[in-house]
Amino acid sequence: MQALDELIAHVPTFAGLSEEQLKLIGGCGRNRHIGAGEMLFAEGDPADHFFLIRRGLVALEVHAPGRGPLRIETLEHGEVVGWSWLFAPYRWQLDARALEACELIEFDAACLRGKVAEDHELGYQLMSRFAANVISRLQATRFQLLDVYGKSEVTA
Amino acid sequence: MASLKSPPERERHDEPGPMVPEPFVVRSKRQDTSDTWTLELTSVADDAGLHFAPGQFTMIEAGGSGEVPISISGDPGEPDVLVHTVRSVGLATQAICKAQPGQVLGVRGPFGNSWPVELLEGRDVVVAAGGIGLAPLRPAILAMIANRERYGRLVLLYGARTASQMLYVDELERWREEGFEVHATVDSAGPEWLGHVGVVTRLIGRARLTASFAGLTCGPEIMMRLTALALADFGIDGEQLYVSTERNMQCGIGHCGHCQLGPWLLCRDGPVFDWQTLAHWLQLRDV
Amino acid sequence: MAELASCTLEREAFDSLFEALERRGYGVIGPRVRDGAIVYDRIAASSDLPVGLTDEQDGGHYRLVPREDAALFGYNVGPHSWKRFQLPAQRTLWRGKLDEDGNLSDIVEGPAEPERLAFLGARSCELHAMGILDRVLLGGSHPDPAERAAREGVFIVAVQCSQAGGTCFCASMGTGPTAQSGFDIALTEVIEDGRHYFVTAPGSDAGRELLAELPTSAAGAAEEGAASAAHARAAAQMGRELDITDIRELLYRNYDHPRWNEVAERCLTCGNCTMVCPTCFCTSVEDVTDLERTSVERVQRWDSCFTIDYSHIHGGAVRQSAHSRYRQWMTHKLATWIDQFGSSGCVGCGRCITWCPVGIDITEEARAIRASEEAVHAGAR
Numbered sequence: 001m002q003a004l005d006e007l008i009a010h011v012p013t014f015a016g017l018s019e020e021q022l023k024l025i026g027g028c029g030r031n032r033h034i035g036a037g038e039m040l041f042a043e044g045d046p047a048d049h050f051f052l053i054r055r056g057l058v059a060l061e062v063h064a065p066g067r068g069p070l071r072i073e074t075l076e077h078g079e080v081v082g083w084s085w086l087f088a089p090y091r092w093q094l095d096a097r098a099l100e101a102c103e104l105i106e107f108d109a110a111c112l113r114g115k116v117a118e119d120h121e122l123g124y125q126l127m128s129r130f131a132a133n134v135i136s137r138l139q140a141t142r143f144q145l146l147d148v149y150g151k152s153e154v155t156a
Numbered sequence: 157m158a159s160l161k162s163p164p165e166r167e168r169h170d171e172p173g174p175m176v177p178e179p180f181v182v183r184s185k186r187q188d189t190s191d192t193w194t195l196e197l198t199s200v201a202d203d204a205g206l207h208f209a210p211g212q213f214t215m216i217e218a219g220g221s222g223e224v225p226i227s228i229s230g231d232p233g234e235p236d237v238l239v240h241t242v243r244s245v246g247l248a249t250q251a252i253c254k255a256q257p258g259q260v261l262g263v264r265g266p267f268g269n270s271w272p273v274e275l276l277e278g279r280d281v282v283v284a285a286g287g288i289g290l291a292p293l294r295p296a297i298l299a300m301i302a303n304r305e306r307y308g309r310l311v312l313l314y315g316a317r318t319a320s321q322m323l324y325v326d327e328l329e330r331w332r333e334e335g336f337e338v339h340a341t342v343d344s345a346g347p348e349w350l351g352h353v354g355v356v357t358r359l360i361g362r363a364r365l366t367a368s369f370a371g372l373t374c375g376p377e378i379m380m381r382l383t384a385l386a387l388a389d390f391g392i393d394g395e396q397l398y399v400s401t402e403r404n405m406q407c408g409i410g411h412c413g414h415c416q417l418g419p420w421l422l423c424r425d426g427p428v429f430d431w432q433t434l435a436h437w438l439q440l441r442d443v
Numbered sequence: 444m445a446e447l448a449s450c451t452l453e454r455e456a457f458d459s460l461f462e463a464l465e466r467r468g469y470g471v472i473g474p475r476v477r478d479g480a481i482v483y484d485r486i487a488a489s490s491d492l493p494v495g496l497t498d499e500q501d502g503g504h505y506r507l508v509p510r511e512d513a514a515l516f517g518y519n520v521g522p523h524s525w526k527r528f529q530l531p532a533q534r535t536l537w538r539g540k541l542d543e544d545g546n547l548s549d550i551v552e553g554p555a556e557p558e559r560l561a562f563l564g565a566r567s568c569e570l571h572a573m574g575i576l577d578r579v580l581l582g583g584s585h586p587d588p589a590e591r592a593a594r595e596g597v598f599i600v601a602v603q604c605s606q607a608g609g610t611c612f613c614a615s616m617g618t619g620p621t622a623q624s625g626f627d628i629a630l631t632e633v634i635e636d637g638r639h640y641f642v643t644a645p646g647s648d649a650g651r652e653l654l655a656e657l658p659t660s661a662a663g664a665a666e667e668g669a670a671s672a673a674h675a676r677a678a679a680q681m682g683r684e685l686d687i688t689d690i691r692e693l694l695y696r697n698y699d700h701p702r703w704n705e706v707a708e709r710c711l712t713c714g715n716c717t718m719v720c721p722t723c724f725c726t727s728v729e730d731v732t733d734l735e736r737t738s739v740e741r742v743q744r745w746d747s748c749f750t751i752d753y754s755h756i757h758g759g760a761v762r763q764s765a766h767s768r769y770r771q772w773m774t775h776k777l778a779t780w781i782d783q784f785g786s787s788g789c790v791g792c793g794r795c796i797t798w799c800p801v802g803i804d805i806t807e808e809a810r811a812i813r814a815s816e817e818a819v820h821a822g823a824r
Contacts, residue, residue: 059353071345071353076362099350136361143355144343148376149287149317174585175536175728175741176552219545220732220739245757251545260546262539404755406727409585410783412746413725414753416775419782424583440698442767 004029004105011052013080013129021122028111032104040081040096040104047090048109050082056102061095069095073137083130085109174409177217177262180238182255188241189321192288193253194229197238197261205230205238206266210273210295211400211428214265215408216240221251225405225423227292228266232299238263241291241323267408268427271296271372272398280308280368282392283336284383286315286356286375290323292400292427293374297331304335311337311363315356315379318342319349339363355379357386367391374400381438384431394432401427401434418443448651450659451666452630454639457489457515459657460600464561467653469598472528473563474521479507481521483528486563489515500609500682500793502802512634516564519608520792524721525562525569528597529576529590530745538740541732547739554589559596566604567619568611568790570626572721578784579724598649601626605633605673607680610793612806615684618790620677622646628654631670642670685791685806686813687777693813694778698770702811707766709801714747716795716803717772722788725753748772773805 005026008014014022032051034040040051040058051058058081061069072094075081081104084092090109116123172178179200186194198205206214208228217223224246230239244253255261273296281300285293300307312331316322319342332338339359341352352359356379369392373383380399387397401422403415410424418437420426437443452460464471473486476493486492498518499506510517539550565573577594580587604611604620613619622629627650631642642662645651662670717723727746732739746753749768754761762768780788789805796804 057350057352069347071347071349073354073358074341074352076352078362140355140358143357143378143382146378147317147343148378149315149321149343172550172552173536173588175587175743176550177537177547179547179550217547217730219547220541220730220736222730223728223741255545259544260548262547262550402756403761404753410583411580411585411587411724412727413748414727414746416771416779416783418774419779421783442762442764443698443771 007054008052008105011078011080013133017125021125024115024119024122025107025112028108028115029105032106034098034102034104036098036100038098040098041092042095043092045092047082047084047092050080050085050107050109052080052105052107053077054103054105057099058102059097059099061097063095069097073140074099080133083134085113086126086130174264175407177215177264179260180263182257182259182261183237184257185255188323191245192241192243192323194239194241195252195255197240197263200260205235207235208232208266209270210299211270211292212266212268213408213427214238214240214263214267216252217248217262218251218255218259222248223262224248224252225408227400229291229294232295233302241288243288265408268423269425271428273299276370277303277306278308279370280366282311282313282363282365282369282371282387284313284356284360284371284373284375286379287317287321288323289375289379290314293372294324296372297336301331301334301336308368309337310335311365312339313356313359313363314338314340315359315375316342317344319345319351337363357382360386360390365390365392369396371397373397377402377438384435394435395430397431398428399431399434401429449642449644449662449667449670450654451662452641452643452657452659454641456658457641461488463653463656464598467598468559469561470558471561471563476507480505481507481518483523483525492516493518498608500797502610502796502804503799504802505797513639514632514634516602516632517606519604519606519611520566520569520794522719522794522798524719524794525565525573526576526721528560528562529573529593530580530724530726533742533744534589536728536741536743538738541736541739557589557593557596561598561600563600564602565599565626566602567622568613568792569721570599570601570622571618571790572792574625575722575784575786575788575790576724578786582784599626601629601646603629603631603670603674604677605631607677607682608793609682610796611681611791612683612685612793613791614678614681616687616787616789616791620681621674626650631673633666633669633673635669640666642666683793683796683804683806685809687787690809691778691781693816694774697812697816698774700812700815702808702815703766703770706769706803706808707764709803710765710769711800712749712765712768713800714749715798715800717747717749718745719794719798721790721792721794748775773808776805777809
């Protein structure tokens, strides 16, 4: 079986990190299987872990009373689920649910936060990579807010 | 001034002019979404459709409610029937969508240029469609499937507002079987939808695209702008990306002026352009 | 060519031209006074012309005033252009029947074959404008059959300008003031030393044949000299100028120029400039049904890029602001037209300046943009 550091080396979020850094991160991870419909985390819970999807589809949702879960976004293999573990107050802002059976790597956030506190270079690398994720999803969200298919629509 | 005293040779006056519609009868009708219908029509005169190239449009009208440009969404290999997918958004499109089988509508065309499906033979092609923008792309998709062996990877990225607003749902699976990698996403979804949620540009990162691809895109202008930006990240630059444009086309033949975008009359010079050509003009405000 | 084989036609014999045109079955359209302006309409004799009148023109200003002589063509262009005969302000494209289910049938193209017309008094700028409209409506892959039918039969009697109006700038656009081609007959009006006559020149075989029927005499050197002097006078009097050097590139570089905001503060977006322009060709169509919806006709009317609806797409108009609409009009005339149809869309007739209620001057707008670039370059040195 492949070591976790080798597995994560090919994921965009971690690509280009040094072997040593990959080992540090991989050292905080473990394989996890989650069944369809199960929650990865829930809004308000402490963000003490995050996930890399190896297989399957995960949805980020907001639960609204009377409207049920509103699905904001879906994430698939190669994508990272969760960034609240890296930013105070380390609480989840959304629900994450597996839409199908998922193979995940679960990372221990407390462990990684400890390593980052000692190794600022690793901290910088993780911060810039997660910030890039945040930016790309923020941009996608802004686009989503425009509701372009609703009104300004091609007739053609 | 040369044309002044020597106008072009006189056409036979028994040929109707380009502004005169031809009667077409609705053969069948299918509801695609809450506000979109697909109509199949044939000419009253010869019981046939129109020979057209993928991406071309007609000017179509029903019951004296005004004429609108609608892309042809049928199979270019089967010109025996004229297929249009129409979204009911105004008076004219409402009248077309209300038309029942047997009703006679007026059709002019086909007009405009086409998707460069033959030029792209030998290439990998990504088709990015937003909302009803899949309708003008359907003939290109069918044309490429008909010659599947002439292309490399064929990828369809399709984004819609919700699952119920997706077009040609039954066909997406068939296209997949016929050699397209189909990725679909919706902007928002309830629990019943088990596919992707998020904007269509998010699919670009997931489709493993490379600089070997050329792209075809149609959708709201904002969606096409963002698609061009996202494709550029994968080395697919504006010269390799073709877009279908929309302005207020009223005549279809470059005479009425309404569909101008800078140096182009979109109905005459388009509707299909490479992105490189248009990007400057679309980035200017209110042109 | 206009200078060759010229003849003179005395004022007293001028109505022989009308008679010759009528014999050939032409309906004659020419300048006449209506509502305080010189318009193009049906005329039957020289007495219908604006005899002894001239037009005072400036930005937002037009007045008819008497001349000291009895010239027949002693004015420049008015609010009408020949466009209204090439591309009528309103016409029915076709008619059809509707049944109670909304089925369309019995489609008949309209209108019928047009009357053969003679245009009397077309100026050089106007001949160029007709050529530009021909390229728009006949030059593409779908020529307009009605425009072609209207144009095929036309007989054109051009009048050479012997004076320039206050808003004229044809000389700088290369479209005048003297017509070189595009007519069947060209006339230059001369009034001097108590004699009132026209120096005539044929521009086509039909023109030559028609001239042969008129009581003309061969023009001598003095008469030809007087005609040339009149042409030179018009060129020298030119009221305005528009520098067209690289004008397309100049405007393409300046879509974001602050000048568009300044002109937008004055522009009323009334569309007068587009209505009087001899080349503005935009139209819209409307389906008109009777009250019982048993018949429908598609009516085409002149439209203007200054209306909001003009650029409507689903979700709203593309050009919401006066800024963007004025910019669309001016850049179309002077720049994008060149890409679309292979020539400028402006012939320098000055109508848009005269008939603008606030006197916006296309030559001044172009000059301001050019000057600001030159100032930047000068500053850089």
